[in-house]
Structure formats: structure tokens, C-alpha cells
Amino acid sequence: MIKAIDVRAELAGLPILDGRAETTEAEAAAAFAELAPFRDGAVFAGSFSGDSPWERHAKGDELVQVLAGDTTLTILTDQGREILELREGMIAVVPRGHWHRFHARDGVTVMTATPLPTDHSFADDPR
Numbered sequence: 001m002i003k004a005i006d007v008r009a010e011l012a013g014l015p016i017l018d019g020r021a022e023t024t025e026a027e028a029a030a031a032f033a034e035l036a037p038f039r040d041g042a043v044f045a046g047s048f049s050g051d052s053p054w055e056r057h058a059k060g061d062e063l064v065q066v067l068a069g070d071t072t073l074t075i076l077t078d079q080g081r082e083i084l085e086l087r088e089g090m091i092a093v094v095p096r097g098h099w100h101r102f103h104a105r106d107g108v109t110v111m112t113a114t115p116l117p118t119d120h121s122f123a124d125d126p127r
Helices: 007-012 025-031
Strands: 032-038 041-051 054-056 062-077 080-087 091-094 100-115 119-121
Touching (some): 025 032, 041 062, 080 091
Antiparallel strands (some): 032 041, 041 100, 062 080, 062 091
């Protein structure tokens, strides 16, 4: 079904994950709205602070848009760590299969086009 989505309305009833690294999978799932199916995954939106676990997507690139706040996005590459400082209105593309994580000291709201499934790791370096 083709439809328009009010992202602000979808986010309005969701909890903000404070200290995202300490949350359970169920808490994280409840804090992110699945807005629409997209290719091999979905478009998601949610708000959090702190460090996310490392994640990667084997089936495709992930598009990240910052809707509010700011975050540091760290992407592990063969050349080392790529660190992007993202603020409201900015986007980044995480290449397929690259481990990445977010750090949002003061909180951030993001919308992502995420291929599924997603691998997660809490290791210091998941490679």
C-alpha cells in the first residue's frame, strides 16, 4: 500500500532510549518505529542517547538521516575507523557489511533505511 507517513506522529509515542548500550533488544525494538518496508528491510526512526552496540548489514548499504540532535557515527573499514560528526539535517551512507555504531552524548533522533537482518555486537572491536 502506498501512503504518506507522519514521522513526528510516529515518534510521539515512543520512549527515548537513555544510555542505549544498557538497553535490552526488546527495549530497543519498542523505541524504534518501523515506518515502512523498504527494499530488503525497512525505514525506522527513533531517539536515543549514549552508545549503540556495533551493527552491520550484510544485504546492503544503510542510509542514516539525523532528524534532531547530533551523533558521532563510527564506521570500521579496512583502513581503520572512519568517524563522522552528524547533526540535524545531515545524512550518511554506511557501506554494506561494515560494522558501525553511534555515540549521542546529548541525544539524537535518527531515521534509517536499514537492510535486514542486522548483526549486533557488544565487543570493543567486533571484527
